[in-house]
Amino acid sequence: MRKFAVILLVALVTLIFAQQKLVIWCSEKQVDILQALGQEFKARYGVEVEVQYVPFGDIKPKFLTAAPQGQGADIIVGAHDWVSELVANGLLEPISSFAEINQFFETGLEAFSYGGKLYGLPYALEAIALIYNKDYVPQPPKTIDELIAIAKQIDKEFGGEVRGFIIPATTFYFVVPFIFGYGGYVFKSTPAGLDVKDIGLANEGAIKGLELLKRFVDEGIITPGDNYEIMDSMFREGRAAMIINGPWAIKAYADAGIDYGVALIPDLAPGLVARPFVGVQGFMVNTKSPNLALAKEFLINYIAKKDTMYRIYLADPRLPARKDVLELVKDNPDVVAFTHSAANGIPMPNVPQMGFVWGAMDDALNLVVNGRATPAEAAKTAVERIKAQTQ
Structure with a gap:
């Protein structure tokens, strides 16, 4: 009976997710890889992921206008110093701790933290x-x-x-x-x-x-x-x-x-x-999204994984925010040195x-x-x- 209940729950969740669509806003460098990942996510879970290109400088102002109306993207990709303004406007959903959070450099997590809560999933660092x-x-x-x-x-x-x-x-x-x-x-x-x-x-x-x-x-x-x-x-x-x-x-x-x-x-x-x-790029979730649970699931249990983050790195080779991804690219001394510098650094105040x-x-x-x-x-x-x- 218990096994049947679990199967029924999985089927129900799959049915609900299949009726939803995730919309992601990102700048040019992330479009191709996120589209590919979105297609794979759809094949696995039956959820459509629509990736929309928005010039980097337009993402935040466009989101500030659309999100309060329950419109726009479910997930945006942008800079950590957007966090304070977006949180102050009630537009970002906190991300709870997840299984592999310790694999992320503390600098990246700190950058997306505000008021003691994590509001973004870092994927790339930058430092001198x-x-x-x-x-x-x-x-x-x-x-x-x-x-x-x-x-x-x-x-x-x-x-x-x-x-x-x-x-x-x-x-x-x-x-x-x-x-x-x-x-x-x-x-x-x-x-x-x-x-x-x-x-x-x-x-x-x-x-x-x-x-x-x-x-x-x-x-x-x-x-x-x-x-x-x-x-x-x-x-x-x-x-x-x-x-x-x-x-x-x-x-x-x-x-x-x-x-x-x-x-x-x-x-x-x-x-x-x-x-x-240190500057950090990452994924942020629209707290007013009608697909809130799905958006968080997509980030925490799909995007945040080592293999996915490595593929994002290969498509957009910035300093990786995951320690184990850095291990995969340790044959690139430039990336290793810059990433270690970033790990020593302090996020620009957000x-x-x-x-x-x-x-x-x-x-x-x-x-x-x-x-x-x-x-x-x-x-x-x-x-x-x-x-x-x-x-």
Whole structure:
């Protein structure tokens, strides 16, 4: 009798699912693989999956308009920093813990968490790392002191024709690994989420990070005018030995014939790792979807699986969010290095107040590298400005 009841339940669930259709909105790179996965899901469960291409920049605003009316996509694919706005508008469904959640990098899960709940299934990470030219640096430095020593030697040997080390000196995103590595933070992380009233960009660790930036300038390794365009073009031209950049830049370096390597940003001190910002892409469920249970089932018991995530990686080769998928691609040293850098990192805050941080901190970096304020003074001014705009 019990066996018959189970069979009846499975048949009933199959019948209900067969009457439903899942709609997914995604950007161009995910369309083909999600269509293929959707066809397989339909063949297995009898549920139609309709994948609709929406330009990446249009997904969130279109969803904000359609979802409150019970329309639009059941699932969207997008960035983790959409979460706060979508949750505030009551449009995202929390995802409960599932069997293989521990296979996902904590950084990815943290990125899609808000108010202590998980609101997205991560599939791809993004972070910066050290990129080095093997013609000048056969083995990457393990510590910042080693990096400085190597950079100085190259500067001296080539008389400025080749730069030992370059970063965009006044761009917060590229200086963050030093600030966070020493213990600075943007907004305090708590079990209930980010505390936007607790800003850690002028604490002792943040000031140490800015002091390191000033050391680079004072010792002639970088200049106040160093920006992304200078860094990127000099590395492509073989005139920079070490830079910090992201996976988006690798193809251009390979096409330019640079014999490059990717490594972790060197430790700030023994056991004190650099911690870059991390961006995360993932799947989010429309809480107003008429197919809510099915949408969650599709993500947790189909998309979240190792084999499926590996196929998504092959179709859209970004840094994998699952640890065991990284094991499958460990023969790609670039992916391994960038992913380990991301695993060390901190997700970009997924709260709207983050919008006020970028300009304030870029201005603070300008003050520091041009000698117009001490690191402590510049950090204090930046935090006061952020607080005035956010609180």
